[in-house]
Amino acid sequence: MEFRDLKHQYQLHKTEIDTAIQSVLDDADFINGSMVKQLERELAQYVGVKHCITCANGTDALHLALMAWNVGKGDAVFVPDFTFFSSGEVVPLAGAVPVFVDIDKDTYNISPESLETAIEYVIHKTDLKPKVAVAVDLFGQPADFSRIRQTADKYNLLILEDAAQGFGGKIEKKRACSFGDIATTSFFPAKPLGCYGDGGAIFTDNDEWATLLRSYCVHGKGKDKYDNVRIGMNSRLDTLQAAVLLEKLKFFDEEVARCNQVAEEYTKRLRNFVKVPFVKDGMHSSWAQYTICFHNSRERERAIEILKEKGIPSAVYYRKPMHMQQAFSDYQFMELDYGVTESVCNCCLSVPMHAYLSISDIEYIGNVLKNRGETA
Numbered sequence: 001m002e003f004r005d006l007k008h009q010y011q012l013h014k015t016e017i018d019t020a021i022q023s024v025l026d027d028a029d030f031i032n033g034s035m036v037k038q039l040e041r042e043l044a045q046y047v048g049v050k051h052c053i054t055c056a057n058g059t060d061a062l063h064l065a066l067m068a069w070n071v072g073k074g075d076a077v078f079v080p081d082f083t084f085f086s087s088g089e090v091v092p093l094a095g096a097v098p099v100f101v102d103i104d105k106d107t108y109n110i111s112p113e114s115l116e117t118a119i120e121y122v123i124h125k126t127d128l129k130p131k132v133a134v135a136v137d138l139f140g141q142p143a144d145f146s147r148i149r150q151t152a153d154k155y156n157l158l159i160l161e162d163a164a165q166g167f168g169g170k171i172e173k174k175r176a177c178s179f180g181d182i183a184t185t186s187f188f189p190a191k192p193l194g195c196y197g198d199g200g201a202i203f204t205d206n207d208e209w210a211t212l213l214r215s216y217c218v219h220g221k222g223k224d225k226y227d228n229v230r231i232g233m234n235s236r237l238d239t240l241q242a243a244v245l246l247e248k249l250k251f252f253d254e255e256v257a258r259c260n261q262v263a264e265e266y267t268k269r270l271r272n273f274v275k276v277p278f279v280k281d282g283m284h285s286s287w288a289q290y291t292i293c294f295h296n297s298r299e300r301e302r303a304i305e306i307l308k309e310k311g312i313p314s315a316v317y318y319r320k321p322m323h324m325q326q327a328f329s330d331y332q333f334m335e336l337d338y339g340v341t342e343s344v345c346n347c348c349l350s351v352p353m354h355a356y357l358s359i360s361d362i363e364y365i366g367n368v369l370k371n372r373g374e375t376a
């Protein structure tokens, strides 16, 4: 059994994907090929924003956004305490200070109340200037953007939507990557829309930021890449990856729909003995992960062992709160509380989730989890 079945997906669409890859090889159009521009147009249209700028990966996408906003020394950037390292890593890279924020106990996304507490703390107890709130669409479910927007407006913050896991999700009819002032995603193979290597994209409606982003991602180019008007980076999506993504985009909605059915089937079977994912009214998840919670860490570790014995892969996303990562030891704010993140880190477990998981696999996983300790 696969945690995320990329092999099956490839076999199903092998002919189209191979043809697309072959055409890039034939054209030897590896960097900035026409397919990159086409992909940017299609992604912008899919999400419903004016600009899509592709780049090398989801981490660079976040970093580039902070560069476009000139975030740096003396700025505070608020980041959920429960997320992948990148969401916070880019903040010191840009020269600013990450301030971690506890999560909502049901959705595991950044808690709007804790965000406000952290902002007030920064204003009254530090010399930092609150500048950006990073909202992560964790496990595929969009963050609570209506509340986050109110808070951002109140304190004059920019919202950076980290939709590395959220691409394909929606709030009502509006798609993920359209909620932040700038939004980013990742095309890492295991993400909802994955390519065959590294890749990322940045989305915004703002023309000025889009121009800056296009410059920063190609050596701070002016007229062209040999006219350098600012210090930038080399962060591009290559044409082979664009070719793969253009093919995958054609069946992406179908896969997301199927993942939603898988989630429903899991929830039916699991809801009575573990805490199942909670998707808020009006929210649609793209199901980057299906993450359950046990009562305590002992129960979780035991489940991991039993699943492994039965040939079922599982993974802990995430074991360590951001504020406890050694890399962030310079950015400790003892007065802020991370109780929810700490308890979720101890109890959470992600189980196989992809569009090709069969009912019998779900049934099997459900039974193994239900009969933990007994023979499944």
Ligand SMILES: *Cc1c(COP(=O)(O)O)cnc(C)c1O
Residues within 6 Å of the ligand: 057, 058, 059, 060, 083, 084, 086, 087, 136, 162, 164, 165, 186, 187, 188, 198, 199, 200
């Ligand atoms: C994967 C991920 C990233 C980073 O994406 P890469 O393409 O691997 O650099 C950033 N944020 C979150 C929440 C992620 O899950």
